[in-house]
Amino acid sequence: MKQRHFDRFLSESFNLEITKIEGDEILEGLITNKTTSKKHPILKGIPRFVLPDENYAINFGIQWNKFKSTQLDSQSGLTITHHRLWENTKWPAEKLQDKVILEAGSGAGRFTEILLKTGATVVSLDLSNAVDANYDNNYGKHEGDLFIVQANIYDIPFKDGYFDYVFCYGVIQHTPDPDLTYFKIFQKVKPGGSISIDSYRDYGRPRFAIHYKYSWRKITTKIKPHTLLRIIKFYMPFWLPIDIALKKLPFKIGSQLLYVFPIPCWNYYGRFDLKYKALLNWAVMDTFDALGATYDQPKTKEQIQKMIESPENAFSEVFYGSNGIVANARKRI
Numbered sequence: 001m002k003q004r005h006f007d008r009f010l011s012e013s014f015n016l017e018i019t020k021i022e023g024d025e026i027l028e029g030l031i032t033n034k035t036t037s038k039k040h041p042i043l044k045g046i047p048r049f050v051l052p053d054e055n056y057a058i059n060f061g062i063q064w065n066k067f068k069s070t071q072l073d074s075q076s077g078l079t080i081t082h083h084r085l086w087e088n089t090k091w092p093a094e095k096l097q098d099k100v101i102l103e104a105g106s107g108a109g110r111f112t113e114i115l116l117k118t119g120a121t122v123v124s125l126d127l128s129n130a131v132d133a134n135y136d137n138n139y140g141k142h143e144g145d146l147f148i149v150q151a152n153i154y155d156i157p158f159k160d161g162y163f164d165y166v167f168c169y170g171v172i173q174h175t176p177d178p179d180l181t182y183f184k185i186f187q188k189v190k191p192g193g194s195i196s197i198d199s200y201r202d203y204g205r206p207r208f209a210i211h212y213k214y215s216w217r218k219i220t221t222k223i224k225p226h227t228l229l230r231i232i233k234f235y236m237p238f239w240l241p242i243d244i245a246l247k248k249l250p251f252k253i254g255s256q257l258l259y260v261f262p263i264p265c266w267n268y269y270g271r272f273d274l275k276y277k278a279l280l281n282w283a284v285m286d287t288f289d290a291l292g293a294t295y296d297q298p299k300t301k302e303q304i305q306k307m308i309e310s311p312e313n314a315f316s317e318v319f320y321g322s323n324g325i326v327a328n329a330r331k332r333i
Contacts, residue, residue: 228292
């Protein structure tokens with residue numbers, strides 16, 4: 001964190017005490033709420049507004065520090081994140097330069113990387129210590145300016161109506177109350193600003209991959225995250241080749257066999273152009289993602305439409321996107 005980040009985004013409500021600084025980087029210190037006197041540490045250059053025992057997203061901290069660079073387009077050589085962001089938000093990248101973007105839920109920073117390349121100022125928060133992975137991946141490495149905080153999406157430490165854009169992908173379904181989550185982040189959009197979210201889709205009918213995911217989650221969410229990850233890392237090298245072989249069978253015979261052997265395996269063979277080692281890495285990562293999240297609450301298109309309805313909307317749209325359902329809105333001036 002730099003002094004200018006504090007001055008711009010936090011100084012109105014907080015006081016700053018610096019205990020360790022290198023150059024213009026504030027690495028350690030305390031941020032104190034002017035109203036409540038509550039103190040929050042700065043550790044490794046990141047203000048921390050949550051304590052470990054307040055955190056329902058511990059599994060994501062484990063996930064994104066373990067698979068720090070797996071989803072980054074710059075590391076995979078793919079354009080998965082690039083296309084997902086621009087095709088779904090429909091934001092003109094050239095108009096984001098010098099704008100201020102709130103990224104609510106950063107993970108390891110796969111979208112942070114793309115947003116920063118526009119030359120925007122990106123304020124990126126996450127509940128978990130995935131912020132450390134994002135910091136390592138993106139801080140000081142792109143044209144745009146990045147400020148990272150660890151904070152609860154229900155208690156965002158920035159003033160309302162401030163941000164030109166609010167971006168929240170892969171997050172809402174993993175929060176305790178998705179509707180409240182949207183309300184909280186929509187408050188941060190400035191008049192005339194835009195927001196884009198996505199959510200897992202509730203199909204409203206049985207679908208095999210979805211069905212066995214939620215059947216397994218009745219068990220896996222009761223397993224400690226570190227233990228669950230070890231289990232998945234143990235069996236996946238044995239099962240993934242079998243899963244790939246089944247996918248190659250004609251007439252969807254393999255899919256029928258998977259009804260008999262519903263082993264959790266998020267296998268992207270044939271979908272992404274990944275070499276086997278990367279395919280295995282993605283399979284472990286996304287199987288853990290699917291089975292380990294504390295909350296997993298998909299929505300129907302109609303539910304998302306109702307969620308984003310507001311008299312403050314100048315424009316809104318809801319559609320089926322790259323990873324479920326996308327909602328875009330622009331706030332009235």
